[in-house]
Amino acid sequence: xxxxxxxxxxxxxxxxxxxxxxxxxxxxxxxxxxxxxxxxxxxxxxxxxxxxxxxxxxxxxxxxxxxxxxxxxxxxxxxxxxxxxxxxxxxxxxxxxxxxxxxxxxxxxxxxxxxxxxxxxxxxxxxxxxxxxxxxxxxxxxxxxxxxxxxxxxxxxxxxxxxxxxxxxxxxxxxxxxxxxxxxxxxxxxxxxxxxxxxxxxxxxxxxxxxxxxxxxxxxxxxxxx
Numbered sequence: 001x002x003x004x005x006x007x008x009x010x011x012x013x014x015x016x017x018x019x020x021x022x023x024x025x026x027x028x029x030x031x032x033x034x035x036x037x038x039x040x041x042x043x044x045x046x047x048x049x050x051x052x053x054x055x056x057x058x059x060x061x062x063x064x065x066x067x068x069x070x071x072x073x074x075x076x077x078x079x080x081x082x083x084x085x086x087x088x089x090x091x092x093x094x095x096x097x098x099x100x101x102x103x104x105x106x107x108x109x110x111x112x113x114x115x116x117x118x119x120x121x122x123x124x125x126x127x128x129x130x131x132x133x134x135x136x137x138x139x140x141x142x143x144x145x146x147x148x149x150x151x152x153x154x155x156x157x158x159x160x161x162x163x164x165x166x167x168x169x170x171x172x173x174x175x176x177x178x179x180x181x182x183x184x185x186x187x188x189x190x191x192x193x194x195x196x197x198x199x200x201x202x203x204x205x206x207x208x209x210x211x212x213x214x215x216x217x218x219x220x221x222x223x224x225x226x
Contacts (some may be wrong), residue, residue: 018060020094120149136197141189
């Protein structure tokens, strides 16, 4: 990806990725470019269209030719640099493919986005449930070491609501982000482990409030300002 040393610009990182096609990079919001010699080629390109946006991820994973070249059938022919992306580039990838911000309807009320958003390192995935008042999502850690993750939800209607891991019944602590009126769930996930986030009210009954999620970039910003 971008160059290192004295020529390295702020907001860049040194990660090798395989590009599928030599597409010239443009400077657009949310775009990710790679430096290849004297050329800047696109890894991620996002363009606004009527009613939404179109995202192009210009990456090459593995083809049959890759497996044939190393005589392998099951194991990956080589590491994927895409899995080492972090920081603003990782946030841009997640935002392009589902890490949505809170949306508001005409009355100004928050509405549930299609997918939940979260803040965490690479090789951590979020699997949201269909909108319902109890189950939020499952967060899976595919790393070989523990990781820290933060999920942000709209502030609970009252203090009786609590969050827990449905797999273990372990309570998940939350804190109020005063700047945007949201609750931040901070938790660690063990290596190769997962957590099923649930919201419950008094007596263990499921909360009847509607949960909404905030863009992960705001989670990271709020954590730094603590």
